[in-house]
Amino acid sequence: MRRAAFSVAMLVLALLGLGGCGDGPGSGADLTIYSGRNEELVGDLLERFERETGLKVDVRYGDSAELAATIAEEGDNSPADVFFSQDAGALGAVEGTLTTMPRSVLGAVPERFRDPGNRWAGVSGRARVIAYDTKKFDEDEVPDSVFDLTAKRWKGKVGLPPSNASFQAFVSAMRLDVGDERTREWLEAMKDNDPKVYDNNIQTVEAIGRGEIELGLVNHYYLYELKREDPDLAAANHFPKAGDPGSLINAAGVGILRTTDHKNNAERFARFLVSREAQRYFADRTSEYPLIGGVARRGDLPPLDEVIGPQVELGKLGEKLRSTLDLLNEVGFTT
Amino acid sequence: MGVAAVALVCLPLAYLIVRVAGAGPDAWSVLERPRTWMLIAKTVALVAAVTAGAVLVGVPAAFLVTRTDLPGRRFWTVALALPLVLPSYVLALALLAVSGPGGLLGLPALQGFPGAVVALILATYPFVFLLCVAALRRADPALEEAARGLGRGPGRVFREVTLPLLRPGIAAGALLVALYTLADFGVVSLMRAEALTRSVFLQYRGAFDREPAAVLALVLVVLTVLVLVAEQRARSRMPPARGGGRTVRAAAAVPLGRMRAPALAFCGAVATMGLVLPVCVLVVWLLRRTPSLDGVAAATLNSLLVAVIAAAVTTLAALPVAILAARFRRGWTVALERMGYGANALPGIVAALAFVFFAARHAPVIYQSLALLVAAYLVRFFPQALAGTSAALARAEPRLEEASRGLGRGPTRTLATVTVPLVAPGLLAGAALVLLSTLKELPATLVLRPIGFDTLATEVWTATSVSQYSQAALPALLLCALAVPAVWALVVRGSREFGQLGN
Numbered sequence: 001m002r003r004a005a006f007s008v009a010m011l012v013l014a015l016l017g018l019g020g021c022g023d024g025p026g027s028g029a030d031l032t033i034y035s036g037r038n039e040e041l042v043g044d045l046l047e048r049f050e051r052e053t054g055l056k057v058d059v060r061y062g063d064s065a066e067l068a069a070t071i072a073e074e075g076d077n078s079p080a081d082v083f084f085s086q087d088a089g090a091l092g093a094v095e096g097t098l099t100t101m102p103r104s105v106l107g108a109v110p111e112r113f114r115d116p117g118n119r120w121a122g123v124s125g126r127a128r129v130i131a132y133d134t135k136k137f138d139e140d141e142v143p144d145s146v147f148d149l150t151a152k153r154w155k156g157k158v159g160l161p162p163s164n165a166s167f168q169a170f171v172s173a174m175r176l177d178v179g180d181e182r183t184r185e186w187l188e189a190m191k192d193n194d195p196k197v198y199d200n201n202i203q204t205v206e207a208i209g210r211g212e213i214e215l216g217l218v219n220h221y222y223l224y225e226l227k228r229e230d231p232d233l234a235a236a237n238h239f240p241k242a243g244d245p246g247s248l249i250n251a252a253g254v255g256i257l258r259t260t261d262h263k264n265n266a267e268r269f270a271r272f273l274v275s276r277e278a279q280r281y282f283a284d285r286t287s288e289y290p291l292i293g294g295v296a297r298r299g300d301l302p303p304l305d306e307v308i309g310p311q312v313e314l315g316k317l318g319e320k321l322r323s324t325l326d327l328l329n330e331v332g333f334t335t
Numbered sequence: 336m337g338v339a340a341v342a343l344v345c346l347p348l349a350y351l352i353v354r355v356a357g358a359g360p361d362a363w364s365v366l367e368r369p370r371t372w373m374l375i376a377k378t379v380a381l382v383a384a385v386t387a388g389a390v391l392v393g394v395p396a397a398f399l400v401t402r403t404d405l406p407g408r409r410f411w412t413v414a415l416a417l418p419l420v421l422p423s424y425v426l427a428l429a430l431l432a433v434s435g436p437g438g439l440l441g442l443p444a445l446q447g448f449p450g451a452v453v454a455l456i457l458a459t460y461p462f463v464f465l466l467c468v469a470a471l472r473r474a475d476p477a478l479e480e481a482a483r484g485l486g487r488g489p490g491r492v493f494r495e496v497t498l499p500l501l502r503p504g505i506a507a508g509a510l511l512v513a514l515y516t517l518a519d520f521g522v523v524s525l526m527r528a529e530a531l532t533r534s535v536f537l538q539y540r541g542a543f544d545r546e547p548a549a550v551l552a553l554v555l556v557v558l559t560v561l562v563l564v565a566e567q568r569a570r571s572r573m574p575p576a577r578g579g580g581r582t583v584r585a586a587a588a589v590p591l592g593r594m595r596a597p598a599l600a601f602c603g604a605v606a607t608m609g610l611v612l613p614v615c616v617l618v619v620w621l622l623r624r625t626p627s628l629d630g631v632a633a634a635t636l637n638s639l640l641v642a643v644i645a646a647a648v649t650t651l652a653a654l655p656v657a658i659l660a661a662r663f664r665r666g667w668t669v670a671l672e673r674m675g676y677g678a679n680a681l682p683g684i685v686a687a688l689a690f691v692f693f694a695a696r697h698a699p700v701i702y703q704s705l706a707l708l709v710a711a712y713l714v715r716f717f718p719q720a721l722a723g724t725s726a727a728l729a730r731a732e733p734r735l736e737e738a739s740r741g742l743g744r745g746p747t748r749t750l751a752t753v754t755v756p757l758v759a760p761g762l763l764a765g766a767a768l769v770l771l772s773t774l775k776e777l778p779a780t781l782v783l784r785p786i787g788f789d790t791l792a793t794e795v796w797t798a799t800s801v802s803q804y805s806q807a808a809l810p811a812l813l814l815c816a817l818a819v820p821a822v823w824a825l826v827v828r829g830s831r832e833f834g835q836l837g838n
Contacts, residue, residue, distance in 0.1 A: 032786060039797060058786040060703075061797075066540035070695075073545060077699035079786070093543070163541045197527065212444065229805075322543045332370045334541040 029058040031265040032079050034071065036064025036086040036165055037252060038200075041225065045281050049272050055265055063200075064090035064165030065321060071097055071257070081260040082269055083120075087250045088113075089169040091120040092318015098255040102267050105254075108274040108292050113251040116315045122251025123273040124282040125289030127307045128170050129237040130246060131216040131223055133208050142238040146174075146217065146246035150189035159196040159204040159213040162333035166201065166219050166250060171328065172320035174245035177310040180327075187331045197333065202226065209233040217246065220301070224287035242308035249309040250317075251291065337659050340652035341671050344678045344714050347689030348556065354692055355549045362546035365538075366554075375554065378531045381451060381523075382516045382562075388456035389512040390505055392605055393463025397504075398497065399598050401471040402479075404588040406595070411602045412468065416461050418609035420818040422775040422792065423458035424521025425811045428799060429613035430454050431525060432620075451528035457609040458522070459515050463508030470504035471497075476586030489589050510566040517559050518682035520778040525799060531555045532684050536778065539688055549692070552685040559680045614815070620808035630789060631809050638790040638817070641705065642773040645712035646720075646766040652713060653720035653765065658754065661728040662736070672725070678717045686714050687779035703785050711779045716772050720765040727761020728754075764824075771821040774814060791817075 035042065039061050050057045060067070064086040071078050071094050083098070085091045091098070098119040105121050106114055113122030130149075132142045143149055149158050161167050175183045196213050198204040204216040205226050211234075220237050227233050240246040254273055256266040272278055279290040289297050289304050297304070328334050355362055365371055399405045400412045418426070430453060434445035445453060478500070482492045523530040531551060538548035591598050653675070660672035678686075690711050694702040701707045735757065739749040755762075777792050784793065791810040798807035 029786075060786045063540055069540075069543045069545070072543060073692075074695045074702075077695060077702065079703055163537055199524075199527075325542045329538070329542060329547075330368070334537050 028056065030055040031081050031262050031269060032058045032060070033082045033084055033269070034060050034062070034067040034080040035084045036062060036067050036090060037084060038202075041286050042084070044285065045278060048277075048281075049269060053265075053268060053272075055268075057269075063163060065093075065163075065168055065325060068094045068321070076259055078257060078259055080257055081262045081266045083255045083257065084252070084273075085120075085165065085255070086252050087165045087169040087317070088120070088122060088253055088314035089172055089250075089317030089321045089324075090165050091115070091253050091255045092315060093321040095119045095255070095318055097258055099258045099260070099263075101254075101256065101270060105267070105270045105274055110291060113253070113291055113314065115255075116313075120253050120255035121270065121274070122253040122291055122314070123278070124252045124286070125291055125304055126166070126219045126221060126250055126252065127239060127289075127304075127309070128166070128246055128248045128250070129218060129220045129239055131205050131208055131218050131235055131237050133211060133214045133234060134236050135211070135234040136214050139236065139238055142215065144241040145244045146240060147186065147244075149215065149217075150186065150193050152193075154193060154215065156194040156196070157214040158190070158193065159198055159207050159216040160190075161198045161200050161204050161218070162328050164200050167217065168321060168324050168328065169250050169317050170217070170245060170248050172317045172324045173248045173310055173312040175320055175324065175327075176312045176316055177245050184327065184331065187327065187333070191331055191333065205233075205235055208235040219250075221287040224298070239302065239307055243310055245310045247307060247309050248312065249304065249307055251314060252288070336652070337655035337668075337671055340656060340713075340717070341674050343652075343710065344675055344717050346693070347681060347686050347711075347714060348677075350693045351549050351552060351556075351685070351689045355546060355553060358546035358549070362544070362550050365547040365550050371551070371554075374529055374531060374534055375558075377448070377529045378517070378555075378558065381448065381455075381528065381530055382513050384452045385455040385459060385516045386509050386512045388452060389460040389463050390509055392456060392460040393508060394467055394501065394505060396460070396602060396605060397464050397467030397471060397501075398493065399602060401468055402476075402497070402586055402589050403591050403598070404595075405591060405598055405602070411606070414606040414610065415464055415602065417606075417822070418457060419461045420815045420822045421458070421610070421613055422521065422777070422795075422811075422814060422818075423454060423515075423519060424525055424777060425617070425795065425814070426458050426609070426613055427451070427454040427522040427525040428795075428804070428807060428811070429616040432616045432804060433612065446526050446528075448526075448528050450526040451523050451530070453608075454522045454526060455516050455519060457605075459512040460605070460609075462511045462515070463505065466504040466508040466511075467501055470501055471586075474500045480587060492589075506569045507566075510562060510569065513562050514559065514679065517555065517562065518684075520682070520684050521796075531558070532682055532778070535684050535688065539782075545688075545692065548688060552688055555682055555685055556680055559682060563680055614812075617808045617812050617815075620805045621812065624805040628809075630794065631791075631813070634789045634791050634794045634810060635813055635817075637788055638774055638792070638814070641708065641712070641790065642770045644705075645709050645716065645773040646770040648709055649713045649716050649720045649769045650724070650762055650766040653717055653724050654755075654762065657721055657724035657728055657758075658750070661725060662733065662754070672721070675721050676718045678714050681714065682778075683715055683776060684778040684782070686711050687782035690779075691782055703783075705785055705788070708780065708783045708785065708788075711783050712769070712773050712776065715776065715779060716769040719768045719772060723761045723763075723765020723768060724758060725761075727758035727764075730761075731757040767821045767824055771818055774817055774821075 033046065046057060046059055067083065068090040071080060071083060083091060083094065092115065095115060095117065100118050101121050106118055109121045113125065114120065130142055171183065174186065196207065198207060201218040201222040202225060204218050205222045207213050208216050209226065209230065223235055223237055254270050256263065256270065260266050274292055276295060279292050279295040282288040283290045283295055283297055287298050396415050400408045405411065430445050430450060434442040479492050479496050482496045518532065520532040520536065523533045531554060535548050535551045535555060538551055539545060656672055656675050659668040690707055694707055736749050736753050739753045775792060777796060780790055780792055781796060791814045794810035795807045795814065798804065
């Protein structure tokens, strides 16, 4: 019996010991980032931040909406200091858990790309596009509006990533623009048109390259990421017509959690993201739109001012996220 | 300690039930959607198709290598078992790479439901194959020879004599395949096939309210329990093993004659699809672009570290339960052992969700810690360790322990100096199995790993989720290389515990 008691003690000790060292990655870090942006895209940038500041940074990667839901579930227990989101909607959805962003960060970013309540700031811009297969047709044959994608012509030919935050933001924008009723109708018509569903933007563009689908609803920069691996990829971007929900301009952005124990480091990270160096990284490495003045975008992208999205404020996307997720679920895109 | 271990094993399910029960009627509305029922139907169809396929591949293969004059029988026995070293999601990845427009070989596109079926058949037929090989080796060839002597042709002998001999092996193998398919997460995700595991994961990631994911997880548990019940039934109907076990005499080979070429082609095709092709794909990717070694070394160390810890902790936790059930047989000890096996009803994604829900809300200290991940592995693979230990205990002579007691040693010293050394090989087999399973485990690792804790499995996953297949090659190959010794030990030793690989 004594042996049994001893064993129990050993098991408990072992688990506690593991708890101790398992705590290491969480509490030993100077900054914990929840990143809704993919490691392949921003991993180098975060490493640069680590090198330059000497801070030890832990990053948890995931989808932006998933991480927003995680932050909501964790509540005051959240180990995260910073939420680096792929879109403004996911930030807005958890704005109640965020603290005020320093003025130096907010001031660097154009007004349309930051929270009216000053809790988050956009750090890089992206446009929604319809990516298409260049082997199958010319750009002028690509639909100018997402509403045309429900036509028979595109049955089984369109790919989209419904679990992706940027896609969800686009759906939220459509709801704000044309109303819930029409959005639901569009989603149901799309669903009936047999779209191919992918986990993320990059898989969608890649499927175009393989010839699996002809069109894809994605952010503009994934094309360039794939072309880095395969310069001959037969895909290109088409910007839908001005004001179409399919040409939403969104921002990846950053927010600092109220519950952070590392506020200084978190602010330092936010300032780093709007620094000239990071903005150049977004322009050159990830082919996004830099948001601060003086940093040039990629040469073959249209100027941001010429891409006219729907009349929707980014700050409004957040409150729609929860119900947009439910809508996608009900229509059957995410089950 | 046994009670503590089993309590831990039962915790996830209990918490899921509590969480769903507390969520109110809204959470259940997911069950009112026709889509959910379609999803359940598709999951069942997937399980049925994979199980049938694995039996159709595994049984003939086993017959060919044990009962015929197939050239290179020993070689084929190993070659056909080796796909076990490949995690099923690596197999799926390789199939995706060679098929479809733009694929390496330009085969017809293989994805969705058919793709998942093919990948899962290739991943699981070795269970049926190995169990049937073992059954055929044990079976007395005299019956088949007598039938042949009485003028039956080889086809009728197979149908009327061999197949009935094989039935227990086939049943056990098929149920393993069914359980594996129900719990599979990696293949259905990569192939984008609709299945419950993937939906649970998508729901968990794609909604603010986590209760619907918990409801779907419980549906998955119910399906798994149904399969387990079927297994229990099948096992209770099987005749007890004949005689004293191994036969001394090898069976006389059935001449294949003109069937030799097709038989060789069959074995060759299966081994090519299941082993040669995936390995070649990985090597091609590796050569295409120099992989960045960043992170792979750390991921390898992490994989090994966590697998060794999980194997040790799980084996230690299973030991007292097995000893209680085998040597102190009472109602409650037997119940304890049964509950220990209950973890078989928890697919990885379900265990992971339960632990995340629980820790995020109620145990922030261990949330996102290595301890929580190891606890999840313990729960997941407890049955494997338990089976290894229990089988060894059943083989060990209780009389030796009685003698030790008779010679004046106390129960504790007898345990330490007689029982544990006797069951050591079984303990090690169980530990090897847990090690192997932990190395390959994907869904729980994805959901529960501490921040920044990458393993080989998560490296493969990350690389595929951004379609940088070339980056997936190195970790995938390392994963296979690490699995080879464990699989080798299990297959060569022919230990019965390998049946637990199914999870």
